Amino acid sequence: MVKTIKSIARIYSGSEKNIALLARVLQKGGLVAVPTETVYGLAAHALDKKACHKIFKAKGRPTNDPLIVHVHSLSEVEIIAETNPLVKTLAKAFWPGPLTLVLPKKPCVPSVVTSNLPSVAVRVPSHPVFRKLLKKSGLALAAPSANPFGYVSPTTSDHVLLSLGTKIEYILEGGPSKVGVESTILDLRDTAKPTILRPGGITQKALEKVLKQKVYLNHKSAPSKINQVAPGLLTNHYSPHTPLVIKNRLSLSAAKKSSPNNAWLFIKKPKGILTKNTFYLSRSGNLEEVARNLFSKLRYLDSGKWSQIIAEKASGEGIALAINDRLMRAAAKRSL
Numbered sequence: 075m076v077k078t079i080k081s082i083a084r085i086y087s088g089s090e091k092n093i094a095l096l097a098r099v100l101q102k103g104g105l106v107a108v109p110t111e112t113v114y115g116l117a118a119h120a121l122d123k124k125a126c127h128k129i130f131k132a133k134g135r136p137t138n139d140p141l142i143v144h145v146h147s148l149s150e151v152e153i154i155a156e157t158n159p160l161v162k163t164l165a166k167a168f169w170p171g172p173l174t175l176v177l178p179k180k181p182c183v184p185s186v187v188t189s190n191l192p193s194v195a196v197r198v199p200s201h202p203v204f205r206k207l208l209k210k211s212g213l214a215l216a217a218p219s220a221n222p223f224g225y226v227s228p229t230t231s232d233h234v235l236l237s238l239g240t241k242i243e244y245i246l247e248g249g250p251s252k253v254g255v256e257s258t259i260l261d262l263r264d265t266a267k268p269t270i271l272r273p274g275g276i277t278q279k280a281l282e283k284v285l286k287q288k289v290y291l292n293h294k295s296a297p298s299k300i301n302q303v304a305p306g307l308l309t310n311h312y313s314p315h316t317p318l319v320i321k322n323r324l325s326l327s328a329a330k331k332s333s334p335n336n337a338w339l340f341i342k343k344p345k346g347i348l349t350k351n352t353f354y355l356s357r358s359g360n361l362e363e364v365a366r367n368l369f370s371k372l373r374y375l376d377s378g379k380w381s382q383i384i385a386e387k388a389s390g391e392g393i394a395l396a397i398n399d400r401l402m403r404a405a406a407k408r409s410l
Contacts, residue, residue, distance in 0.1 A: 081239030083107075085231045087247050088203040097211035099244055100125075105132060107220040107234045109248020110144075111201045112172050112256050112274070113227040113369065114234050115217030116242065117144070120154070123184035126216050130186070132241040135223040138301045139308065140189040141216040142174050142257070143196045146208040151175075154183050154214055155194050160265050160285060167284040170200035172257040172275040176304055187216050189301035197257055203248040218305060219256065220245075226314050226372045226404070229254055233373060254366035255396045259304045260289070272306040273395040275365070291395075295403075311403040312369070314376035316383050318405040324386040326352065335381040339371065341388050351380070361393050368397060372404065 086092040096106045100117065103125040108117045116132060118125035120143045130137055145151055148165045155177040164173065179194035188194050199205065208215060219227040220234045220242075228234045229251040258274030260281065269290040270278055281289045295309040302308070316337075326346045329338040338352050342359030355371055356363040375383050385401055388394035 081235060083235055083239040083242050083245050085235060085245045085247050088206065092246070093203075093206050093210050096207060096244055096246055100207075100211045100213055100215065103128075105129065105242050105244065106207075107231070107238065107242060107245040108204050108207060108215070108217060109201050109231070109246060109251065110199045110204050110217070111251060112199075112253045113229050113251050114220045114231065114245075114248075115144070116220040116234075116238070117207075117215040117217040119211075120144075120187055120214040120216035121182055121184065123186050126184060126186045129216065129218065132238060133218065133221070133223045135218065137186060138189050138299070139218075139223075139305055140191070140195060140302055141187045141218050142259075142305060143183070143187065143194060144199050144204070144208065144215045144217050145196065146205060147198060150214060151177075151196050151198070154180050155196055156180065158262065158265050160262055160268065163284060164260070164281070165198070168276055168280075169198040170205065171198070172200070172253050173197060174257045174259045174272075174304070176259065176261040176263060176271065178263060189303075191301055191303060193263055193303055195259060195304045201248055203246060207246065224311055224313055226312055226376065227256065227369045228373075229366075229369050233370070250366075250370070252366065254368055254370070255393075255400055256306055258396070259306065261292075261303065271304045273393075273399050275393060275396065277392040278395070279392065306403075309403060310406045312372075312400045313404045313406070314372050314383065316376050316378075316380055318372075318383045318385060318401070320385050320387055320401050320405045322387050324384065329384075332384075333381065337375045337378065337380040337383045339375065339383055339385040341386045361388055361390065361397065364388060365393050365397050368400060 174197040258276040259272040340354040388397040
């Protein structure tokens with residue numbers, strides 16, 4: 075007889091009463107899954123090392139992979155990190171929003187948050203429900219994606235419930251994530267060479283326009299056994315259990331000739347009559363819509379018992395870089 079493990083998690087609406095309740099949970103060192111504009115996160119009091127250790131335990135996350143700290147305003151960033159003039163320029167243009175900055179940390183930030191490194195990743199999120207929780211709790215909140223380490227990120231509360239429902243008790247409802255991929259991470263430790271460590275919704279071109287200087291793009295994945303300066307840099311990440319193969323272009327004719335056990339995932343809806351194993355991320359090919367739907371579609375296909383998922387790369391620059399970054403890491407051979 076197979077033993078069924080029941081979920082202990084409950085999804086809470088974003089009412090004032092529930093916000094107050096979940097704020098108290100966080101203040102007492104508990105965990106709460108929270109909605110953000112990028113993906114759902116698993117939050118704990120960032121300055122409470124015992125609370126942050128609970129994040130790593132719930133996710134099965136290695137401690138060499140740091141956490142992003144979320145705060146309500148720029149003034150709160152200055153409490154936990156050493157800022158510089160570029161921070162204020164970027165904050166004015168992109169905060170609240172999906173931009174994370176890596177800065178020298180202040181002593182109040184526990185080493186578990188930063189993988190024992192002297193820097194911290196921090197951002198001011200824009201999701202209105204999450205912002206209410208940040209304000210009500212009065213805390214800086216460390217919050218990586220609310221999923222088992224290495225698996226496809228969650229973009230709805232139901233995704234969190236399915237992935238972590240037996241590990242956590244509290245999930246705050248905020249609707250589907252609007253961006254759908256994690257934040258852009260910009261390393262500002264060297265102001266002469268700002269470098270994108272992880273592409274996201276804020277593009278290289280947009281950053282250069284605001285900063286009026288060159289922004290570099292890191293193309294290297296980080297070795298898995300060293301302490302990371304920011305999350306999302308490992309080769310194997312965002313991975314469905316079903317093997318994922320990436321191709322530059324897909325064709326409907328090739329999909330029809332292939333094994334019916336393979337799922338074909340197009341960027342744009344292909345012209346013609348679709349088969350049962352043919353899927354797409356956007357009817358028109360709009361890349362913002364593609365990013366928003368990417369993780370949700372990968373989770374859906376992963377539950378379909380396909381032999382493999384054959385996915386198409388996005389064309390162009392901008393958010394296409396973020397889409398392809400997630401696909402390439404999801405397709406890397408997993409060692410988890």
